[in-house]
């Protein structure tokens with residue numbers, strides 16, 4: 001759980017860094033070249049396969065864990081006291097399942113289209129022809145429904161990470177008088193900044209392109 | 211002070227229970243258990259079945275007075291067992307909901323009494339050191355650094371009351387188990403059996419059907435001895451270490 005989660009946290013940083021190239025004012029050239037590189041480099045392909053395995057095992061382990069814990073709890077109390085734990089911490093499996101659903105939509109929009117779609121927009125730079133991923137992204141994000149669902153998905157991710165980041169360290173037994181408070185703050189900063197960074201993209205495209 | 215009580219009544223572990231309403235006249239100087247004693251006197255004089263609840267020391271050290279008061283194991287006061295909770299924490303006219311612990315591994319035996327022997331079996335699976343007993347050794351014969359001694363003592367303060375599992379939305383016993391592991395592994399006497407201990411106790415915990423910790427932190431808030439989840443991190447660390455070495 002913790003190891004796969006931490007890997008996914010690293011993945012998100014790389015993914016966001018790549019995607020931020022959508023903001024560059026070059027008609028999508030930087031982003032397209034980056035996408036082309038990512039989909040043809042053999043090392044990246046291996047890491048990507050690893051990423052699928054990590055997401056799947058994280059999700060499966062998470063669901064199994066949630067089921068076992070639900071059974072262990074048995075029945076609920078008539079009165080539920082509000083203690084100091086965060087809402088996210090008690091709803092990790094729900095948040096995770098929503099993220100999983102979001103991933104289906106996301107893969108359907110891009111990965112599936114690039115792999116199996118017909119009539120893909122193409123561009124060429126310096127004589128090299130490649131898929132015009134930029135135009136594809138713009139066509140999805142300029143539709144209000146998809147744009148809104150991306151924002152919702154990212155908000156869900158933020159909540160999942162709000163608890164998950166620091167939780168992973170505790171699960172691994174990495175607890176320290178000085179560093180644990182630091183990790184907590186860092187985790188909360190990450191949980192806000194990364195989803196926010198992603199969310200800027202659909203918003204930016206929606207309001208500049210439509 | 212006049213109080214309305216909603217108390218869980220359940221005949222035994224085979225039947226379904228439900229809430230029963232009572233009113234009781236208490237004073238703010240009474241402990242919570244004394245207030246229940248007053249109610250039971252009342253029930254007995256009305257020839258009704260008194261409410262079954264567990265208690266022993268009534269001074270916060272035995273851990274038997276397990277019950278959930280308004281959704282909180284051991285009630286609203288921080289770091290306090292039910293027997294040490296006083297009625298001045300409540301106001302005249304309050305409604306108080308009293309339930310047993312609800313954890314699958316602690317079956318409800320009658321009313322507020324649950325069977326907490328799963329915790330005893332976790333201790334039996336490794337919460338000890340194998341030494342010959344005899345004369346009590348001299349207090350300072352094994353020098354232990356003050357901070358280490360304090361950590362061991364902090365963990366040893368756990369009274370095995372079960373509030374941690376009762377508070378946990380995952381029904382996890384990890385605060386208790388980790389306190390028992392941490393108490394011994396801070397001390398030189400605990401080193402020899404450390405690997406065996408963490409393996410055995412964690413395995414027993416799973417076998418009893420307790421859930422896994424997902425770091426929600428409710429246990430630490432409700433624990434009457436304020437045991438820290440730092441101990442859970444230590445247990446996780448030791449468990450990882452133990453799984454890397456062979457038997």
Ligand code: HEM
Nearest residue numbers: 002005008009059062092093096097100164167168171424
């Ligand atoms: C694919 C859908 C996902 C599902 C179904 C899912 C489910 C879960 C569940 C049930 C937990 C356990 C709750 C706990 O132990 O506190 C969890 C923890 C966690 N998740 Fe996810 N998650 C998903 C996606 C993600 C993603 C995309 C990331 C990171 C970017 C992530 C990062 C984490 C972290 C760091 C933890 C804490 C691990 C720990 O406490 O040991 N999860 N997830």
Ligand code: SF4
Nearest residue numbers: 368369371372374433
């Ligand atoms: S850790 Fe705290 S709540 Fe859990 S059994 Fe020990 S004293 Fe009770």
Ligand code: FES
Nearest residue numbers: 268272273275293
């Ligand atoms: S009766 Fe012993 S701790 Fe409450």
